[in-house]
Amino acid sequence: LRCLARGLAAVLKCSFHHPDGANAMQVIHSPLHARHDGGMELHRGELVPCFEMPSRVDHILHALQRAGFPVSAPRDHGLAVLNGVHDAAFVEFLRTAHAQWRADGRDGFMLPGAFPARGLRRDRKPSGISGALGYYAFDASTPIVAGTWDAALAAARCAMTAAAIV
8 A cells, every 4th residue: 555655646746736836636634534443344245344444544645745735624614514415314313323322232333234125115214223224324335333423524524625615
């Protein structure tokens, strides 16, 4: 990955500069992305370590920094903006899912075990955490861990900050 990151830094340095030498790209980053770590995902019928992990972001971030791109922190835009993009019930599910999982006496990461079948009612969200997990998920490759909400909120703040800049 280090070689990939160095190569990425060289490509970025050549590709994303204005003709006058100024950086054209701005990087918005939060270290809170690292809180979404420690789960497993279902891949080809087996539980495996997640392919998307904080170290991948770290390698890319270091490549961007070596290439001279400035890195800025995201701004807090409030949950009202987030709820304007996503269903408020989904946002609340993400915010509280792991705590509900723990309240049910479960440990570790969360993966859905069942999904609503086509043709069945989708107008009622299941009341239990296992049903809600399948209701909101679309596959079993993105676990929810204790830090998922912090990481997801930070990612949304990064996206909203970037959108405000452009």
